[in-house]
Amino acid sequence: MEVTKDLVAASATPLVLAVLAEGDSYGYAIIKRVAELSGGHLQWTDGMLYPVLHRLERLGYVAAKWSASESGRRRKYYRITREGRAQLAAQRQQWQAVDGTLRGIWMKACTV
Amino acid sequence: MKTFADQPLEEQIAQWREYLRRRRAVNGPDVEELEGHLRDQLAALTESGLAGDEAFLVAVKRMGSLDALSREFAREHSERLWKQLVMAPEGAEPANTSHVETLVVLGLAVAAALAIKVPALFGFRIGPNEELPLFYFRNASLFVFPLLAIYFVWKHGWSVAGSLWLALPFAAGAVFANVFTFPKNSDTEALSILHLPIALWLVVGFAYVRGRWFADGGRMNFVRFSGELAIYYVLIALGGGVLTGFTVMMFQAIDVKAEWFVAGWLLPCGAAGAVIIGSWLVEAKQSVIENMAPVLTRLFTPLFTILLLAFLATMAWTGNPINVKREVLIAFDLLLAVVVGLVLYAASARDPQAPPDFFDGLQLMLVLCALVADGVALFAIAARISEFGFTPNRVAALGENLILLVNLAWSAWLYARFLRHQGSFAVLERWQVAYLPVYSVWAGLVVAIFPPVFGYR
Numbered sequence A: 001m002e003v004t005k006d007l008v009a010a011s012a013t014p015l016v017l018a019v020l021a022e023g024d025s026y027g028y029a030i031i032k033r034v035a036e037l038s039g040g041h042l043q044w045t046d047g048m049l050y051p052v053l054h055r056l057e058r059l060g061y062v063a064a065k066w067s068a069s070e071s072g073r074r075r076k077y078y079r080i081t082r083e084g085r086a087q088l089a090a091q092r093q094q095w096q097a098v099d100g101t102l103r104g105i106w107m108k109a110c111t112v
Numbered sequence B: 001m002k003t004f005a006d007q008p009l010e011e012q013i014a015q016w017r018e019y020l021r022r023r024r025a026v027n028g029p030d031v032e033e034l035e036g037h038l039r040d041q042l043a044a045l046t047e048s049g050l051a052g053d054e055a056f057l058v059a060v061k062r063m064g065s066l067d068a069l070s071r072e073f074a075r076e077h078s079e080r081l082w083k084q085l086v087m088a089p090e091g092a093e094p095a096n097t098s099h100v101e102t103l104v105v106l107g108l109a110v111a112a113a114l115a116i117k118v119p120a121l122f123g124f125r126i127g128p129n130e131e132l133p134l135f136y137f138r139n140a141s142l143f144v145f146p147l148l149a150i151y152f153v154w155k156h157g158w159s160v161a162g163s164l165w166l167a168l169p170f171a172a173g174a175v176f177a178n179v180f181t182f183p184k185n186s187d188t189e190a191l192s193i194l195h196l197p198i199a200l201w202l203v204v205g206f207a208y209v210r211g212r213w214f215a216d217g218g219r220m221n222f223v224r225f226s227g228e229l230a231i232y233y234v235l236i237a238l239g240g241g242v243l244t245g246f247t248v249m250m251f252q253a254i255d256v257k258a259e260w261f262v263a264g265w266l267l268p269c270g271a272a273g274a275v276i277i278g279s280w281l282v283e284a285k286q287s288v289i290e291n292m293a294p295v296l297t298r299l300f301t302p303l304f305t306i307l308l309l310a311f312l313a314t315m316a317w318t319g320n321p322i323n324v325k326r327e328v329l330i331a332f333d334l335l336l337a338v339v340v341g342l343v344l345y346a347a348s349a350r351d352p353q354a355p356p357d358f359f360d361g362l363q364l365m366l367v368l369c370a371l372v373a374d375g376v377a378l379f380a381i382a383a384r385i386s387e388f389g390f391t392p393n394r395v396a397a398l399g400e401n402l403i404l405l406v407n408l409a410w411s412a413w414l415y416a417r418f419l420r421h422q423g424s425f426a427v428l429e430r431w432q433v434a435y436l437p438v439y440s441v442w443a444g445l446v447v448a449i450f451p452p453v454f455g456y457r
Helices: A005-022 A027-038 A046-059 A082-111 B007-021 B028-047 B052-063 B066-076 B095-115 B134-138 B140-155 B160-178 B187-208 B218-253 B259-285 B292-318 B326-348 B358-383 B392-419 B425-448
Strands: A062-068 A074-080
Touching (some): A005 A074, A005 A082, A027 A046, A046 B028, A046 B052, B007 B052, B095 B259, B134 B187, B140 B187, B160 B425, B187 B218, B218 B292, B218 B425, B326 B425, B358 B392
Antiparallel strands (some): A062 A074
């Protein structure tokens, strides 16, 4: 099963914010973490993560900093900000509302 | 993220990075970030047992197509599609050279601004209530062009010893501009004022191409530079006009007269410094923004062709002869100069390898119309030339007309051959750049010889 493109795009923001809420991270690690959590169902085109990260940075939900990685090259690390956490909470409520609605319908379908 | 011992893999990464760097929406740090991602991915894939090139294929596939990627970046960073002009160019160049350059440029601009105030110490005053001494007009180019030449000698890394001879033509220009004693309202003085900059601009050109006038398309680059500088200068002048207006208006509001400052300092110093600043901007952005002069050429070539066709058709239809007045010859000189400019800047932006297209036909049409119109005008003037007699203005205008006419006639011939696939465009381009010194040499003659020949009148 593969999640459709629209749904991937819609879920990108809460997913990135949620991963960053676990701790500071960088692009490659975020993608690995999402793949791990979704059991491989959510396949992002790797490059597309970066425009999303830059948008979140512009909106002030994440902050970025260049620092050295273990191999010595510089790497751009992202950290969630206070506004980011607030946004994550808001998104979480919205997703729960959608999820709850769908669950309601599908449970009824099962019982009929 | 790591560097790979596998040399071919490193080369593939380098190539991918180059492709990415060419995308306008993706800037330097983005490329670095994406490359880091690619390297992490490659490290993971090779660790799990893939060979270098297999890992590269997989990693690039997962990254997504560069088209889609740069489209996404463009959506997020639309401002990057508008190339930003001033200040440090991104990437390759180390930052300190551009800092040094900024300092050199500012230094030279201030020097030019001060140079124009030096004569004031010797009694040549500039002020709102006095007429500007003609001394300033005669020497206008001498205040700025030598400094501009110094900038290019420095910027293009020419040795000081090799470039010292450039001082000679400037010195000669200074001598010829000031050695003659002109009476009031002298025509030859006005001619000298108009022609000295044209003559000395060639010297700036020599500085621009590091003295290698015939090498590597340097002359055409100088033509491109000149066109862009003219456009920048006009833009800077417009901004300067607004600044001047506000200066006067705001100080007037508090009942302080600012005219002495505007006329004595702001305008002359600004006009001198702007040449240096404009040149620097042209140099800084030449690889960044599309050149404007060829764009204007494309825009105005059809319009001028229509104008000339309409003029010739109307003249043929009505049978009205050209009403020969003083200004007619000069007007047709200017027309030919504009047409030569259009041909020159069309050539500057054209790929010499490309086959002839519609625009080349249009250019030929333009040149032919200009030749016919000028021919008619010259015929009308020649019919009455005996009655005019030879004044310095007329000889200068006739000489210029002849020079431009020769250029255009031969250009028309070369264009026609090119359109019939009998010659290459490169020949036409070579002809145009080879002709450049002719204008300056003639201008030099007008400055140096006309005043004594015509008795300074």
